[in-house]
Structure formats: structure tokens, C-alpha cells
Amino acid sequence: MKPDLPIAFALGILLGACGDDSPARDVDATPPTSPDAAVDPPPTDPALAAATRMIEEGRATFRYDTFGDEAFWGGTLRLHEAVRTLGPVDALGLGLKVDVAALPEDVIAALAAGQVDLEDPATTMLLLRANAVVGVTGFFGDDDSLASIGIQCALCHSTVDDSFAPGLGARLDGWPNRDLNVGGIIAAAPDLSALTGLLGVDDATLRTVLGSWGPGKFDAAVLLDGKAFRPDGGSAATLLPPAYGLAGVDGHTYTGWGGVTYWNAFVANLEMQGQGTFYDPRLDDADRFPIAAANGFGHKRVAEDRVTAKLPALQFYQLALEAPAAPAGSFDEAAAARGEALFMGDAQCSSCHVPPLYTEPGWNRHTAAEIGIDDFQAQRSPDQRYRTTPLRGLFTRQKGGFYHDGRFATLADVIDHYDAHGSLGLTADQKLDLIEYLKSL
């Protein structure tokens, strides 16, 4: 498979520099401001070497590291017992994706020839053995049967390009998997008693909650506050956001819990249930986070920390994932140009979505009243605010709706909301132009 662009670029620079021993390009003789210095740095540039190493390490962690969470998903919930009975068709139905590049040639050929039984759980085992199920690792026992299962960041924050078949293709790291039915996957586990115990609810209630999430959503706060439904009765889950385009952005998550590495540590420890250390005394607030406070989630320590050492490279990798550019032809360029003028001008969007970040440089949080919605989800976070969503790569997340809980089904609904809330008086044509601009980002 072709290496990702930033790596290819960095390696190209390194290799180019290493192969060059011509005295005319002696680094000492090259003034630092020369254009050559930018494309041909000294081979020993420690920052560049570290960047390449960090990206590779971080990518491996993002894609393949379970942080020991198989002790929970397999050991406690016994999810692998359900997976043993799951054919690939069922797995794809739950939104799981297959990384075709990980499959042996003969399997790819057999798949292409339609000779693989996609209903047979044995095929699922074959995919797991090849480490081809995105974001899921199977652990096989001495008798060769699936003995446990663990999950990775890539489960929710990667998908595939469907180049082989729907659900099968090349990995797209950082793209949210809006097909993934996280609640459905968890509900398949035979033993949910660890979760019902934490939440203080019975099995049937927990299954109702998990069933309420639907594809592309997860509730990262329910294990902290036990709130599973909004006051209007809708699910309290949020959409899976992208993990690309985050460089330069201050607050992360829809409600701005903290920086990228804060949230990475949070998720690895408290959501994925990896084996690590985590500190956040804000979770000691028993009024707002009763479950977290009662269980000391803000003070997690384990004998063998399998998370902390991986945080630097993991953050570095995410920051290197740029938002993908909208495909040519996926929007109307003339309309988008008119929409851009509105975005920066009369529609006042850029007062918060400041280009090129499309969030505010600085403290990028707002009260619910400022954006004209209810404060339920904001109240579930420490700052009680909503974070201005960075808008690049919107075209990758057309499924599931917009805003943290997907309350606006389409971009037209988003624009209508801002139009009414801000009394912008946009015409129908102006609204269409704004939509084309958003699709172009």
C-alpha cells in the first residue's frame, strides 16, 4: 500500500538528503535562508527524524494498540463469545470495516472471485487473524479459538474507502465511522453486569440505552454521570467526530473537555478501559459526575501502565492527520465562492469559525444560548460550554446529521437554524450558496 502522504514526504526528504553527498550542496555552505535549505535539510536533523518516528509509532498505536483493554471487552464482557458466532455479513451490518491491505493475496483473490462464505463465522476468524478488522484485535488461545478481544482508536475514528466492496477497502485514518453501531456491538456481549453495576440499572434498561444510540454514535459521558437520555427523551449519545484536522485547535470534544492528549488519555483509560494512569480532579464533583466521583475515575492507577508512554506519539500522529479535501465535483464552485463571501461577511459565521482553523484561535467554547440550543450536553462537561466545531472535511460526515447529537439532519437545517437564531435574513439562494461553501471545506 502507498504510504500516507506526510510520511512519504518526510521519508522523501530524508532519503533525498542521505543520498546527496555532492560537495556543491555542502550544508555548511548553504545559507539557512536559501530555498534549498527548506527542501533538503541536513540528514541529521533531529526534529525531522523524531517527527517521522513519532508518526509511525503514533499510527501503530492509533490503529493497533488495545492498551490492554481486552481484559475488559473479552475478559469482563466476554464480547469475543458473541464475535465467535458472527459472520462477516453481520459484522459489516454492525458497521465494522475491513482493511483489505492486511489480507493475504489468496484471500483477496478468493473474495474477488466470490469464493468466500461471508455468512460463516470462520471467515470472521480469518479476518481477525489477519488483523484486518479495523479497530478490533482478536486474541487467539492455544486451541486456536478466539480467546479474547480488544478495541482501538481506529474502531470509531477510521473507516475504509470501500474500494474493494462496501465496507472493504483501504484505511482512512481519522475519518469518523458513521456506520458503526457501538451500542449494538456492546449489547452483543453476553455479560453486561460490569456496566449495569456501575450505572445502577438492570440489564434490560442498559440494553434499551445501548439500542437508543444508533449508528455513528456513542455516549462518552454516560459512565460518568449516568444520564442516558436528554430531557426531551432523545438519546444522550453524540456523533463520532473526526480525529483529523485537529492541529491548531484548542478545546476538543463537542463540549471542550480538554486538549487532544487530555482526551486521548481520557478515552484510553475510561472509555476503552485500557490499563493506564489518569488524573482529572474535576471528575470528583459528585453532583455533576456521580458515577465517576464514586468510582474514583479521576484518580486511576494500575500496576502496569500501558497508556501513558504512548500518548506523545499518539497525539503527534493525530495532529499530522490533515482534513481531507472535498473531492472535485462534489460541490458547485461558483456557488461556494459566493457562499464564502457570506460566511466571512453578512452571515457572521467566521466570527466563530475562523479560517483556516474554522474554530477560534484561543478558548473556543460558547454557551448554549450563544448558538441557540439547549444546554443539556454542555452541562455534562466541566466548562458547561459547546466547542466551536472545526468545519474542514465536512463532506466525510454527511451521515448522522450535524451538531453534537446530529439534531440537524442536513446542512440546510443548520443554516436555517443560524438564520432564525441570528435573525440573519438570508435569502433562499444565499442559503444554497452557504451550503455549497460548507461542502467545499
Ligand code: HEC
Ligand atoms: C467507541 C468509540 C470511540 C473510540 C474507541 C474512541 N473514540 Fe474518540 N471520540 C468518540 C466520541 C463519541 C467522541 C466525542 C465525545 C464528545 O464530544 O463528548 C470522541 C472524541 C475524540 C476526540 C476529540 C475530537 C474533536 O473534535 O475535538 C479525539 C481527539 C479522540 N476522540 C481521539 C481518540 C483516540 C486517540 C482514541 C483511542 C485512544 C479514541 N478517540 C477512541 C468515540 C470514540
Ligand code: HEC
Ligand atoms: C457563536 C459562535 C458561532 C457562530 C457565529 C457560528 N457557529 Fe457554527 N458552530 C458553533 C458551535 C459552538 C458549534 C457546535 C454545536 C454543537 O455541536 O452542538 C457549531 C457547529 C456548526 C456546524 C456543525 C458541524 C458538525 O460537524 O456537526 C456547522 C455546519 C456550522 N457550525 C456552520 C456554521 C455556519 C454556516 C455559520 C454561519 C451562518 C455558523 N456556523 C456560525 C459556533 C458558531
